[in-house]
Amino acid sequence: MTKRNSWAKITLLLIGAFYALPMLAMARFSFQRMPVVKLGWSTLLDGWTIAPMVDAVTSARFLQASWLSLRLALLTVIISLAILVPTTVYVHVRLIKARAFIEFLSILPYVVPPIALVVGISGAMRSTVPGFLSNPFSLTPFYVIISLPFSFRSLDVGLSSIELKTLVEASRSLGAGWVRTVRSVILPNLRVGVINASFLTFAVVLGEFTIASLLLKFTLPAYMAEAQGNNPQGSFTVGLLLLVVSASLLGVVNRVTRKRGQEVQAIFL
Amino acid sequence: MEQKMSIQKYAIRISSINKSFGSVTALSDFNLELTKGELVTLLGPSGCGKTTALRIVAGFEKPDSGTIESNGLDIANQPAHKRQMGMVFQNYSLFPHMNVSENIGFGLKVRGIERAERDMHVAKVIERVRLTGLEMRYPHQLSGGQQQRVALARALVIEPQVLLLDEPLSALDAKVRAELRDEIRLLQSELGVATIFVTHDQDEAMGISDRICVMKDGQVQQSGSPQDVYLNPKNSFVARFVGAMNEFQIQSPNSGTTTKMLLRPDAISICQRGEPNSLNATVVGQHFGGIATMVRLRLDDQSATVSAHMLSRSVKVSAGESVGILLNTTEAIFEEVGSNGSQ
Amino acid sequence: MSITVIKGGGTLYERASTSFFKRVLPWFGILPFVIFVGIFLIWPSVSVFRSALQSVDGAEKPAILEAISGQYLKSILFSVRLSAITALIGMIIGTLVALAIVSLDQMRGLRNWMVGYSAVAANLGGIPLAFAFIASLGMQGLYTKILSVFGINLSAMGFKISDFSGIVLVYLYFQIPLMTLLMLPAIDGLKVTLREAAANLGASQRQYWTNIGLPLLTPSLLGGFLLLFANAFSAYATAFALSSGGTRLVSVQIRFYLQGNTITGKSNLGYALAAWMIIVMTLAMSGYLLLRRVSEKWQR
Numbered sequence: 001m002t003k004r005n006s007w008a009k010i011t012l013l014l015i016g017a018f019y020a021l022p023m024l025a026m027a028r029f030s031f032q033r034m035p036v037v038k039l040g041w042s043t044l045l046d047g048w049t050i051a052p053m054v055d056a057v058t059s060a061r062f063l064q065a066s067w068l069s070l071r072l073a074l075l076t077v078i079i080s081l082a083i084l085v086p087t088t089v090y091v092h093v094r095l096i097k098a099r100a101f102i103e104f105l106s107i108l109p110y111v112v113p114p115i116a117l118v119v120g121i122s123g124a125m126r127s128t129v130p131g132f133l134s135n136p137f138s139l140t141p142f143y144v145i146i147s148l149p150f151s152f153r154s155l156d157v158g159l160s161s162i163e164l165k166t167l168v169e170a171s172r173s174l175g176a177g178w179v180r181t182v183r184s185v186i187l188p189n190l191r192v193g194v195i196n197a198s199f200l201t202f203a204v205v206l207g208e209f210t211i212a213s214l215l216l217k218f219t220l221p222a223y224m225a226e227a228q229g230n231n232p233q234g235s236f237t238v239g240l241l242l243l244v245v246s247a248s249l250l251g252v253v254n255r256v257t258r259k260r261g262q263e264v265q266a267i268f269l
Numbered sequence: 270m271e272q273k274m275s276i277q278k279y280a281i282r283i284s285s286i287n288k289s290f291g292s293v294t295a296l297s298d299f300n301l302e303l304t305k306g307e308l309v310t311l312l313g314p315s316g317c318g319k320t321t322a323l324r325i326v327a328g329f330e331k332p333d334s335g336t337i338e339s340n341g342l343d344i345a346n347q348p349a350h351k352r353q354m355g356m357v358f359q360n361y362s363l364f365p366h367m368n369v370s371e372n373i374g375f376g377l378k379v380r381g382i383e384r385a386e387r388d389m390h391v392a393k394v395i396e397r398v399r400l401t402g403l404e405m406r407y408p409h410q411l412s413g414g415q416q417q418r419v420a421l422a423r424a425l426v427i428e429p430q431v432l433l434l435d436e437p438l439s440a441l442d443a444k445v446r447a448e449l450r451d452e453i454r455l456l457q458s459e460l461g462v463a464t465i466f467v468t469h470d471q472d473e474a475m476g477i478s479d480r481i482c483v484m485k486d487g488q489v490q491q492s493g494s495p496q497d498v499y500l501n502p503k504n505s506f507v508a509r510f511v512g513a514m515n516e517f518q519i520q521s522p523n524s525g526t527t528t529k530m531l532l533r534p535d536a537i538s539i540c541q542r543g544e545p546n547s548l549n550a551t552v553v554g555q556h557f558g559g560i561a562t563m564v565r566l567r568l569d570d571q572s573a574t575v576s577a578h579m580l581s582r583s584v585k586v587s588a589g590e591s592v593g594i595l596l597n598t599t600e601a602i603f604e605e606v607g608s609n610g611s612q
Numbered sequence: 613m614s615i616t617v618i619k620g621g622g623t624l625y626e627r628a629s630t631s632f633f634k635r636v637l638p639w640f641g642i643l644p645f646v647i648f649v650g651i652f653l654i655w656p657s658v659s660v661f662r663s664a665l666q667s668v669d670g671a672e673k674p675a676i677l678e679a680i681s682g683q684y685l686k687s688i689l690f691s692v693r694l695s696a697i698t699a700l701i702g703m704i705i706g707t708l709v710a711l712a713i714v715s716l717d718q719m720r721g722l723r724n725w726m727v728g729y730s731a732v733a734a735n736l737g738g739i740p741l742a743f744a745f746i747a748s749l750g751m752q753g754l755y756t757k758i759l760s761v762f763g764i765n766l767s768a769m770g771f772k773i774s775d776f777s778g779i780v781l782v783y784l785y786f787q788i789p790l791m792t793l794l795m796l797p798a799i800d801g802l803k804v805t806l807r808e809a810a811a812n813l814g815a816s817q818r819q820y821w822t823n824i825g826l827p828l829l830t831p832s833l834l835g836g837f838l839l840l841f842a843n844a845f846s847a848y849a850t851a852f853a854l855s856s857g858g859t860r861l862v863s864v865q866i867r868f869y870l871q872g873n874t875i876t877g878k879s880n881l882g883y884a885l886a887a888w889m890i891i892v893m894t895l896a897m898s899g900y901l902l903l904r905r906v907s908e909k910w911q912r
Contacts, residue, residue: 008712012726015709015788019733022744022785025754029747036757087645095638102642105649107901111893112657113846115863116886120656123663123883141652148649209738209849214867224739225853236747239740247732254728329808349811362809365910366827375823376813409909427813 023243030237056227056234065223068136072219073205076143077198080151083144085194088155089186092164099156106152109145114210117142121215136217146211147204151197158193196253203249207242279338280305280463281326281431286335288321288487295321297487299335303431306461308454310474313484314510319467322484323433326465328352339430355424355462356433360440361416363408369395369419370404376427394426397456414445421453425460432457432464438473450477471511475499483507505531505604515575517596518606527606534563534578536597539586547593550575552586566594657890663883679884688888691845691862694776698783699840703833705784706791706840713792714799727796730789737786742853745782749773774855782854783844790843791836798832801911828910835903842896846889862889 034047056062091098112120121142125133132138164186171181209221220242227235279302286299296318303309311319324330326337328349337345344352355376363372370391377387395401398418408416417437424432434453438446454477457464468474474481475495482492483506491503502508508531515537517530540547550566553574562581567574577594586592664676680688713726748755749766750773756766772778802825810820848863857864866885 004715008715011708011712012716012722015705018788019729019785021755022741022748025748026740026744028754036752036754039754039757083645083648087642090641095641098639098642102645105646107897108649109653110842111890111897112653113848113863113889113893115846115848115866116660116889117653117656119866119882119886120658120660124656124659141648145649145653203735207738207740209852221739221849224743228743228853236743239743243736243740243744246736250732250735251728254731258724327808327812329811349808350814350816352812354812356809356812358805358809360805362803362805364806364809364824364828366824375810375815379810379813379815379819379823423813 023240026236026240030233030240033233050237052231052233053237056231056238059227059231059234061218061226062223062238065218065220068218069206069220072137072139072143073202075137075140076147076205077201079140080144080147080197080201081194084151084155084197085190088152088159089164089190092159093168093186094165096165103152103156106148106156109148114146114208115214117145118211118214121211133215139212139215139217139219142211143201143205143208146208147201150200150204154196154200155190155193158189162189164189192256195256199249199253203246207246278304280307282336282338283322283326284336284338286322286325286332286337288318288325288330288332294487296325296332299487299489301465301482301489301492303463303465305463306458307479308457308464308466308477309480309482310466310468310478311482311484312468312471312474312511314469316486317484318487319469319484320435321487323435323465323467326431327354327356327433353427353430354433355427355429355431356435357417357420357424357437359436361408361413361420363416363419363423365408368405368407369400369411372408372419373423373426376423380427390426391422394422397425398422398452412445413441414449417441417449418452421456425456425462429462432462434464434466436468437466438468439470446473453477475511481511483510485510500600502602505529505602508602513576513578517573517575519603529604529606530598531602531604532575532596532598533600534576536600537575537577538579538595538597539564539566539577539584540593540595542591542593544593544595547595550592550594552588552590552592554588555584555586557581566592568594660883660886660890663880664887666880675880675884676887677884679881679888684881684885687860687862687865687885690776690860692892694779694783694861695841695844698780698787698844699837701780702784702787702791702840703837706788706836707795707829707833709788709792710795710799713796727793730792733789734786734793737847738849739853741782741785742850745773745778745785746854749778749781774859779851779854779859779861782850783847787840787844791840794836794839795829795832797911798829798907801907802828828907831903831907831910835900835907838896838900838903842893842900845896846893 030053031050032047033049033052034043087102091102109117122133167185167189168181171185176184206220208219209225212219213222213225220238224235224238224242227238281301281303283299283301286296288294288296299318299322301309301322311322313319321330325332325345328344328347328351332345335345336343339353364375367375370388373394374387374391377390382390391404395404398421400415400418400422403411403415408419411419417440420437437453438450441449450473466474466477475498478495480492481495481498483490483498485506491498491507493501498507498511502511505514508514513534514531515534517532519528519530520526521528542549549569551569553565553567555565556563558581560581561578562584564577564579564584564586565574566577575594661676664679665674667674667678678684709726713723716722745753747753749771750756751767753773759766773782806824806828807820810824815823846863851859851861852864852867855864857867862885866882866889868882
């Protein structure tokens with residue numbers, strides 16, 4: 001048994017190193033103004049500065065891009081929830097037969113890669129509704145679509161586990177009106193699902209590059225691609241920041257999901 | 270010479286097994302002998318060590334000390350897969366990706382027995398457990414009772430020295446449980462295979478066993494036939510655990526000490542109030558159970574409630590009635606107040 | 613529908629119409645969602661296939677067939693090869709990691725940590741990940757330099773982060789944790805009691821794995837492979853950033869047909885390639901879902 005244990009520990013150590021090393025290199029590159037050729041034991045502690053990061057973060061381009069990304073993320077979350085919450089609640093309470101169909105629709109985005117989707121979008125819409133695509137917020141509905149698998153699953157998993165229909169019937173039979181039922185029975189059980197759906201969607205939108213760049217919208221990832229040329233260190237720090245933010249968002253999702261006794265895998269796949 | 274011959278009489282002989290998990294003693298000086306064809310039940314509450322004992326016999330745990338003799342060999346240190354035991358688990362543990370035939374034939378397959386011969390043995394035992402026609406089904410397509418019969422067949426087809434049953438009926442519902450219990454007993458005695466049965470359900474134990482070992486805290490409290498254990502419990506733990514018991518507090522008039530008297534419900538009968546040697550009581554309720562009825566009475570003086578188990582035909586009282594009760598104290602067990610009931 | 617009149621009033625007509633309403637009306641509730649998906653997912657996808665079925669430049673063959681010939685086929689095969697290799701390696705390593713996590717079950721906190729980070733890493737990708745690897749193993753990478761100190765000259769060995777092997781390595785960063793997440797429940801499903809039942813029936817360690825362990829894991833292994841394949845095949849941003857748009861992967865190449873700097877008429881090829889991507893993804897995802905159904909049945 002102990003032989004198996006030490007093998008397991010070595011495996012995890014190696015994979016941990018694989019996960020950590022690129023991040024460390026990225027951090028070093030971002031914060032140390034020292035070209036790799038000149039890097040050596042003597043120069044190890046030289047050149048550490050946050051100047052490139054400050055430059056990047058205060059630059060007009062960055063502010064413009066992140067402001068757009070932020071608003072897009074918020075808008076996507078709002079619209080996602082506005083469509084999905086009523087739909088999933090409705091399905092669970094009133095039309096459970098439709099659940100399989102809705103679930104099918106929610107995983108359909110998986111078979112259409114973002115790049116293919118963009119191709120289709122410009123083909124379908126460029127000629128028919130030309131004004132639509134020129135608006136930067138036109139990305140929003142497509143972002144709702146690509147985050148659909150996560151957001152639907154998050155809401156659905158929570159509602160499935162509690163047999164919402166029975167709870168609603170119980171509440172109504174005890175005399176509660178619809179408003180009261182929604183407030184006291186439906187919403188509390190949605191909390192975890194809504195948190196998960198929101199955070200996951202937010203993380204996805206912040207990091208989305210394919211659709212944004214091909215529809216020529218200047219979002220945060222587009223900024224990073226552009227800044228790679230004129231301020232590589234700056235753009236790398238922004239990348240690092242984005243990673244930290246995404247990791248935190250997903251970390252919250254993980255913590256919240258674990259409290260429910262599930263592992264996060266249930267949401268992603 | 271004689272010694273050797275007497276050892277062969279036993280299918281398995283377990284001696285002086287001790288087992289601790291950290292600071293918890295699971296088994297203390299555990300001894301058990303089984304002859305061929307005998308069914309012994311290890312009966313006790315959770316944590317009494319019965320499952321640990323079974324697992325040690327199966328080879329899933331190693332004892333701290335002691336021996337297990339089978340066929341003249343000490344197998345206490347033999348790995349599980351080399352022992353000739355068949356085990357039926359509480360949750361069936363059928364291999365989900367194999368159908369009924371394949372599950373049953375697995376033990377034969379790993380022993381290198383050829384397909385044709387395997388199929389023959391499997392067919393025979395399938396008939397025995399009445400699963401004919403279900404050979405191609407998969408575990409998730411079977412009911413609980415059917416799955417357990419597959420598990421049984423799987424364990425029996427390898428012709429084990431000892432059959433080990435770990436609470437095999439607790440996951441089933443009542444009717445299936447009773448049916449399967451009788452089937453297990455029938456099969457086991459027909460095939461003459463020594464069997465160790467573990468359960469916490471004393472009804473089950475009494476219905477099926479040649480011998481019962483009542484266990485508590487890792488130790489065997491009493492070992493004997495079901496009648497023996499029920500009618501002559503050695504201590505009040507066994508008395509309380511096997512069958513129901515009424516408790517009476519008796520004050521000794523001279524020394525002022527209090528003693529508890531334990532009496533079976535069927536040792537109490539109802540009579541007219543005021544009859545000699547009777548105690549006054551009021552009927553509180555009845556629980557009709559077909560052949561017999563359990564009448565609950567509250568003693569006027571002690572405000573303790575006792576149960577009298579009587580043939581339904583003899584019960585002529587109703588709730589609220591004042592009656593007298595007669596105690597057949599020849600079967601009573603006495604214990605000092607403050608003791609925990611074990612010896 | 614039977615033609616009976618309800619006792620106590622109510623005409624035939626009333627009966628029929630309430631029944632119709634009761635059956636169909638509720639489905640209107642999901643209409644907003646369906647319409648939304650229809651406009652923003654189905655319509656673009658249909659348009660992809662519509663253009664793909666048209667011909668290129670007035671030639672005879674529809675674009676969708678043109679796309680799998682000659683040089684275009686090379687791109688598709690390049691993507692398929694890359695996806696298959698990252699899926700295979702990801703499958704093997706991811707499973708080993710999952711096995712390691714489960715066997716160290718006593719260290720409870722460890723599992724939560726690993727699952728947590730795997731969930732993050734599995735969804736990582738795109739620009740930041742590419743940046744991290746460029747900083748690690750690019751021409752000016754930290755580890756490139758460190759390795760050269762030990763005498764290992766990566767560029768002399770022909771390794772470039774923007775080439776096939778580089779992209780494979782970067783993709784593994786999210787493929788491995790994805791497989792780990794997939795395999796954990798499958799390995800959990802190999803309950804101890806199954807192992808004990810097998811041993812009790814006489815099976816050695818090896819016999820257990822050959823007859824029970826591996827067969828039970830196979831649907832998850834294959835399903836995982838397909839999911840990883842689909843995941844890699846559809847990826848765009850990471851490879852784009854690593855190669856500055858120059859890689860031969862289909863996903864990135866489609867871009868050329870889209871940006872308008874194409875010879876008119878050839879744009880249908882872009883649609884065709886996109887259509888093929890959707891076809892491949894549909895096959896892979898269907899396979900994955902089918903296999904997942906099998907393994908769920910066994911886990912009861």
